[in-house]
Amino acid sequence: xxxxxxxxxxxxxxxxxxxxxxxxxxxxxxxxxxxxxxxxxxxxxxxxxxxxxxxxxxxxxxxxxx
Numbered sequence: 001x002x003x004x005x006x007x008x009x010x011x012x013x014x015x016x017x018x019x020x021x022x023x024x025x026x027x028x029x030x031x032x033x034x035x036x037x038x039x040x041x042x043x044x045x046x047x048x049x050x051x052x053x054x055x056x057x058x059x060x061x062x063x064x065x066x
Contacts, residue, residue, distance in 0.1 A: 027065050034058045 011019070037055050042048050 023065055027062065030058050030062050030065070034062070 034055065037051050037058070040051060042051070
C-alpha cells in the first residue's frame with residue numbers, strides 16, 4: 001500500500017521569505033496592469049466594457065493578495 005506524503009504546514013524562514021517576495025511581485029504586476037488599463041482612452045463601448053471587466057478582475061485579484 002502506498003503511503004501519502006504529508007505536507008509540513010510549518011514553512012521554513014526561506015520559504016516564507018520566498019512566498020512573500022512572490023506575493024509582492026504579483027501585487028506589483030497587477031498594479032502595473034491596472035495603471036495601463038486606467039491610462040487607456042477609447043470611444044468604443046465594446047472596448048470600454050472589456051477594459052472595465054479586466055479592471056474588475058485585477059481589483060479582485062489584488063483584494064485576494066491583501
